[in-house]
Amino acid sequence: MPFPTAMTRERLGRIVEDAASEVYLFGAQDFQFRLVNKGARENLGYSVEELSTMTPWDLKPLISREAFLMLIEPLRSGDTARLDFETIHRRKDGTEYNVFVKLQMFDDGDDAIFYAAIQDITAHRQIEAALRATAMRLDAILENTTMAVFLMDERQHCIFMNKAAETLTGYTLGETAGRPLHDVIHHTHPDGSPFPISECAIDRAFPEKAGAQGEEVFVHKDGSFYPIAFTASPIHDEEAKIIGTIIEARDISVEKRNEEIRNLLMHEVDHRARNVLAIVQSITRLTRADSLEAYKEVLAGRFSALARAQTSLASRSWEGGWLKDVVTEELDALCPADSVHIEGPEVGLSPEQVQPLSMLLHELATNANKYGACRSGGLVSVTWRLDQNRVLLQWRESGGPPVLAPTRDGFGSSLKSSVVRQLKGTIARQWESTGLVVDIEFPI
Incomplete structure (x- = not known):
């Protein structure tokens, strides 16, 4: 490209000097700056005199002289x-700043000069960096x-x-391409009936131009449904x-299960509370004693037995208990350890069996403590065995005072009916010369 004449150079110089962007002219042989316009000088902070002794690589900390010469070689060779x-x-x-450089070479045959138009892009790069950082955080x-x-279009x-x-x-994402997301994961009701997109509350957010929230049921890729x-x-x-439309969703299967468990638990608590109150009422009504103090004592003992049964069940999350634990707890409360013999295989009880059995064993232990083997150095032997799906438990007292059959029905007789009803079992009592023998049988 022909190099401008002297007059053209003068005019060009004035235009360049006042240009808004940074403009540099430097020789193609010595590479010293011949012209650095006002905008560049003000940004760089150098005077004309200082710049006249400098070269392009003096301003570019990332580019050495050798690297710069390699960079401009395509211009010098005419390849570009x-x-x-x-x-x-x-x-x-x-201080440093980012620049975008447009570099050209002019040659009129006598001299050659490079022309560089430079734009300060620091602000753009800062914005880009901020956007990248924001995008990375969002990602x-x-x-x-x-x-x-x-995200829906x-x-x-x-x-x-x-x-x-x-x-x-x-x-x-690739598996959902080409069709509405509703048709992929939300197309069917749990009962198998079709679920048109027109009836979908999630998708109505777009045509109705309003937000929506609620609960729905999705269909997983494996065909299962989940709330x-x-x-x-x-x-x-x-x-x-x-x-x-932007859609946010979370699986609430666990929440739904917990809600069902809470409702079931509340129902169970209500049922058990009513049951306990009924038992308390029955105990209070059926308990007999010769005096008020004796009545209080008997009543307190029976309530304690009921409380032990409730505590035992609660400690096992109302999942039942072990027969040996129930027997041991009731006998420990009323009989000396050296007057008790307990033996039998491991048997798990349901929650419905723990309570009536505890009450029955309490009555037997109370009688043994007041009138039977636990009172006079005798022995209370509680043994049990399994016969297919039934428990055969025997309470046998020996070494105590002589026992006589009661002359009137009391709370024990009521317990007999309770055991038969709640345990779906049987109870038989024998007042032998050696002591009381009680045989209890119930299914598991």
Whole structure:
């Protein structure tokens, strides 16, 4: 390209000097600056005199002389007419800024000169860096949150799913492409009937231009159904036009199960409370004694037995108990340890069996403590065995005072009926010369 004449150079110099961007002219042989316009000087902080002794690589901390010569070789050889590249300039005070360089070479045959038009892009790079940092933070949040996030376009096709969404649905983003997300994971009711997209509260957020939230049931890739809680919100562009929908969803299967468990537990607590109150009422009504003090004592003992049964059940989360534990707890409360013999295989009791059996054993232990073998150095032997699916338990007292059959029915007789009814078993009592023998039989 012909080099400008002297007059043209003068005019060009004035234009260049006042240009808004940074403009540099430097020789093709010595590479010293011939012209650095006002904008460049003010940004760099150097005077004309200082710049006249400097070369391009003096301003570029990332490019050495050798690297610069290699960079401009395509211009010198004529392989290209212009080079565009980004680099960093260093000011006189040591600060640096990003620049975009357009470099050309002019040659009129007598002399050659390089022309560089430079744009300060520091602000752009800072904005880009901030956007990248923001994008990285958002990506990290979306990829690490347990909330499933879907981004839908105006066709209600899914154009983004985070990791939690893929885990929730069993589908990858690629597997949902080309059709509405509703048709992939939300197309059928749990009863198998079709679920039209027109009836879908999630998808209505787009045509109705309003957010929606609630609970729904999704269909997993494996065909299973699972409940979810969702929020669907329309996405607006700069002109407030609806261009898509963002959907947040989370699996609430555990919450639903816990709710069912809570309801069941509340029902069970209510049932057990009513049952305990009925037992308390029955104990209070049926307890007999010769005096008020004796009545209080007997009543307190029976309530303690009931409390031990309740505590035993509660300690095992109301899942039942072991027969040996029930026997031991009642005898420990009323009989000396050296007057008790307990033996039998491991037998698990249901919650419904623990309470009546505890009450019955309490009555037997109370009688043994007041009138029987536990009172006078005798022995109470409680043994049991299994016969197919039935427990055969025997209470046998020996070595105590003589015993006589009661002359009237009392609380023990009522217990007999209670055991038969609640344990679905039988009870038989014999007042032998050596002591009381009680045989209890019930299924497990």
